[in-house]
Amino acid sequence: MSSQFSDAVDVDAAKALLLDECEEQFGLLQKLQNEIIMADTEGYLDQSNEQALNRQIAITSELEQWQEMEPKLLTSSPEVLLAVGTEELQRLNRQLQMVLTCSQAKLDAQKKILKREETWLEEKKETLNAVSEKVIRLQQEKEKSEHSVLQDIKRQINNLKDYQSCLMETLSDLNTEHFPLPDPHSNGSKKKRAAPHDAEMNLISLNDIVEKLINQTLTTPHDPYVTTDASYWPPYIEMLLRNGIAVRHPEDCNKIRLENFF
Numbered sequence: 001m002s003s004q005f006s007d008a009v010d011v012d013a014a015k016a017l018l019l020d021e022c023e024e025q026f027g028l029l030q031k032l033q034n035e036i037i038m039a040d041t042e043g044y045l046d047q048s049n050e051q052a053l054n055r056q057i058a059i060t061s062e063l064e065q066w067q068e069m070e071p072k073l074l075t076s077s078p079e080v081l082l083a084v085g086t087e088e089l090q091r092l093n094r095q096l097q098m099v100l101t102c103s104q105a106k107l108d109a110q111k112k113i114l115k116r117e118e119t120w121l122e123e124k125k126e127t128l129n130a131v132s133e134k135v136i137r138l139q140q141e142k143e144k145s146e147h148s149v150l151q152d153i154k155r156q157i158n159n160l161k162d163y164q165s166c167l168m169e170t171l172s173d174l175n176t177e178h179f180p181l182p183d184p185h186s187n188g189s190k191k192k193r194a195a196p197h198d199a200e201m202n203l204i205s206l207n208d209i210v211e212k213l214i215n216q217t218l219t220t221p222h223d224p225y226v227t228t229d230a231s232y233w234p235p236y237i238e239m240l241l242r243n244g245i246a247v248r249h250p251e252d253c254n255k256i257r258l259e260n261f262f
Helices: 002-046 049-068 078-178 195-199 206-219 234-242
Strands: 246-248 255-258
Touching (some): 078 206, 206 234, 206 255, 234 246, 234 255
């Protein structure tokens, strides 16, 4: 306790001594400044240009000398310098400790912010990875679905083609069996005796007539009519018309089309 009190007394005494020396030096400086001002005021009134130039050169030389001189301490007492320097170092140490405390607090706060940002970044990365996997899975499912739908449509088309081919074959067999062309070598009724003349006209079968009507309807639905000629056996045409399978053109009796069944 006595040592701390003695240190405090020494510091105060050193400060008082330094203040006294500072005031003494400041008074001397102020005295010199007043003398310079008075000399300049009086000298400018009496001096010629040559004297003013010589005075300027002298002042410049003196200024250079002062600039080359090293400043001297106000006091050379080691005790005073030690006491004042110790207090200044302690004050600077306290300021640096305050700066260190503030910097440490800011560093801790930045570490917390960095940790939150890293956590947020990890969450966003996980979300992005999950979304990317979902998109890839959906694309794969879409491609698989499109491929499956395409294959299903192709299978249905092939089934329809096979079914159509089967129907056409069945229709051809049915027409060939039950509706044959007239036989020119048969004998019997008058109609049968007229068959040789009809056979010479290259008659087409009932199956060919029906197939032409179907193809004309599918190929040109805007103009489904087929023009008949001598190769179309009239009994076949009449049978198709009477049974509602074909319809005659309202303006041209030589044209017929397939009836609309839908």
